[in-house]
Structure formats: C-alpha cells, structure tokens
Amino acid sequence: MKTTVLQENLQKAVALSSHFVSSKAQLPILSNILLQAKKTKLIISSTNLETSVSTSIGSKTEEEGDIAVNGKTINDIVTNLTNDSIEIESMHEHLKLSSGSFKSKILGTNSSDFPKLPSIVDKKTFTLKTNEFIKSLSKVLFSVSTDETRPILTGVLFVSRDLKLSLVATDGFRLSEIKIKNEAKLPDLRIIIPRAVLNELSKVDEEENIEVYFDKENNQIVFGIGDTVFSSRIIEGEFPDYEKIIPTSSICTVNIDKNELEKALKLSSVFARDSGNIIKLRIKNEELIINAESSNSGNQEMGLEIRTEQEIKTEINIMFNYRFIEEFLKTVEDDEIQIQISDNNKASKFLDPKNPNFLHIIMPIKTQG
Numbered sequence: 001m002k003t004t005v006l007q008e009n010l011q012k013a014v015a016l017s018s019h020f021v022s023s024k025a026q027l028p029i030l031s032n033i034l035l036q037a038k039k040t041k042l043i044i045s046s047t048n049l050e051t052s053v054s055t056s057i058g059s060k061t062e063e064e065g066d067i068a069v070n071g072k073t074i075n076d077i078v079t080n081l082t083n084d085s086i087e088i089e090s091m092h093e094h095l096k097l098s099s100g101s102f103k104s105k106i107l108g109t110n111s112s113d114f115p116k117l118p119s120i121v122d123k124k125t126f127t128l129k130t131n132e133f134i135k136s137l138s139k140v141l142f143s144v145s146t147d148e149t150r151p152i153l154t155g156v157l158f159v160s161r162d163l164k165l166s167l168v169a170t171d172g173f174r175l176s177e178i179k180i181k182n183e184a185k186l187p188d189l190r191i192i193i194p195r196a197v198l199n200e201l202s203k204v205d206e207e208e209n210i211e212v213y214f215d216k217e218n219n220q221i222v223f224g225i226g227d228t229v230f231s232s233r234i235i236e237g238e239f240p241d242y243e244k245i246i247p248t249s250s251i252c253t254v255n256i257d258k259n260e261l262e263k264a265l266k267l268s269s270v271f272a273r274d275s276g277n278i279i280k281l282r283i284k285n286e287e288l289i290i291n292a293e294s295s296n297s298g299n300q301e302m303g304l305e306i307r308t309e310q311e312i313k314t315e316i317n318i319m320f321n322y323r324f325i326e327e328f329l330k331t332v333e334d335d336e337i338q339i340q341i342s343d344n345n346k347a348s349k350f351l352d353p354k355n356p357n358f359l360h361i362i363m364p365i366k367t368q369g
Helices: 007-018 071-079 130-137 195-201 258-272 322-329
Strands: 002-006 032-037 041-047 051-058 060-063 065-070 085-091 094-099 102-109 126-128 155-170 174-194 210-215 220-225 228-233 252-257 278-284 287-294 298-305 316-321 336-341 348-351 358-362
Touching (some): 007 085, 065 071, 065 085, 071 102, 195 220, 195 228, 258 278, 322 358
Antiparallel strands (some): 032 041, 032 065, 126 210, 174 358, 210 220, 252 336, 278 287, 348 358
C-alpha cells in the first residue's frame, strides 16, 4: 500500500474511527483501525463488534493495499501533525507515515483478521433528511439511560409506519418523544438503537440524505451518509409501553419565559446540588416561585411571572430534579415553554410551543403523604 492524503481529512476520519475502537476487547484486532487504499480513496474503518464505522477520504494512490494499526497510536500521531500532505506506506506489517520532516513507523497487523463490516449499497430500507433527523436526535438523546443494568433503556426506540417516524427515549425518570414526518412511505418498524451510534450520527455535518438499511436477519441497523457508513446491533427486548404514562389531562397549564427560567434554575442550582438537585415549584395566581434549600449552604427563592390558561383555584406545589428541566430547555426553540401539571405526584408535560411534534415529560419527586 502506498498513498498520499491531506492531514486534515485523515485526522477527521481517524478521530471518528477511534470512537468505535475497543481498547479492552478480548480480540486484539478490535483495538485497531483498518486502512484500505483504493485507486482514488483511502477507507478507514473500525468496530467493537456492537457498533462500527467505515468512512473514506480522497487520496493519490500509487499502490493499493490494506493494513490494520492500533487506533490510539495513529490517532495521537495524526492529530499532532501539521496541516499538510501525509504519505502512507505499508511494508511487512509496518505502517510508515511521512509528512515534511516527520517520519514514523507503526507496528501493524494483517488485515485478514479484521471483521467484515456491513455495507448499504443497493440495500436501503428508507431515506431520511439529514438536518431534520439530526435535529430530532438532539431532542431525545439526553433522555437515554446510562444505567447498563437496564439495557433496554440505553437506546432510542424507533417506531415507523406510513409517513411517520417516532423517536422515543426514557431513563425511567423522564421521557422524550419526537415525531418526524417523512415524504416517502416508511416500513412498519419497532426497534431500539443503541445510544453510542446515534451520538456519533448526531455529530455528522453532511447535506446528503441518510440512507437507512435494517438487516433483520442479522439484527443490525446501517446508516449511510455521504462517504460514511455507521452500523450497530439492535438492542433486543421490549421497550416499555411509554404511551400509558403520558398524561392526558392537566390541573394547571402555565407558560414561562425560557430565558428567565434558565436564569432561575442556575441560581437555584447553587443550593439544590447539595440536596439531590431538588427544587420546589410553587404556583399561585400569576406567579411561579422556585425554591431550593441546602442544609450546608442555606436557601433561595425566586418568583417568575407566568401566563396561565385556566384559573388556579388552589396553590400547586411540586418538586423536580432541576437538571432534568435544564436539559430540556437546551432543546427548546421557542422563547417560552409550556408546563402542563397533572398532579403533584404524577408526570408533567414540558412542551416547546414552536414544535408540536416534540413531547417531554418529567416525573416529579414524590412527596410523602
């Protein structure tokens, strides 16, 4: 193998691939990145057997070939090289890198042991608009659970039918749902896709559409976008019947300025973070009062003006984890948010008036008695 590429392009491709490398795997080959030189491109791939990525960059290739090299090693080297061309050559399971006055020889591995990665060529199940899909991912990924003891919640539920695709995520304390309308008919699907691959997809800066292929036989999802192909195993199991916990009525609906609420939450966090992130919301007349207390630091109280859509006959008191509200606010496009409270001890809806297809619910911290 002998080829030349630009440092900037190689650095981006290797950095992306390094996210899919498994450094603690029982199979040593999985700590490697596969480089394959073709006539006009260099293909960079990696996998941990659960998720994988394969991307290509333009190159001037004199001799085709391939080699697998340690992902961390090549990433550290390429990242610190100057923005110039890099000559890449493989000889006897060694990879030579040359750029300006820099020369390096990295110990490589025979590529024959590298797992075969899925491709999406001529196999697409459906197509999604990149910008809309990535924007939608940002509204649900923060609600995915990080608790590995409940693997079914460590991914996003994809439900597609006719012209609609719904993305749903929950960690048991909050839930996000976004509905996307598609131009072409979608197949009937109900699958759970791991957070890891969706996190990487959400960072893609590409104008081309996303081609999606569901390989039912191998229980695998494949996303093709531009010169990059992501793949992941599907999480097996039954996602909770989330629709049952979505409130259908409310005792109080309030509209609040988003920026004012953000400021109030930042102030309350000074005390709330010492007491399990708990804040108390008190709603009466045309005011929302946020209270936070700490046995170590003290307490604070702040009132915000609100608009209500019905008369509030009795004072409402409800407690939340302030971080859950804070993370929701980061996804809101409107200048205000709407909160629909159904009961002091039941889930409340947090809505973005500008996006009726987006729903977020947060479970309150229950009071005794």
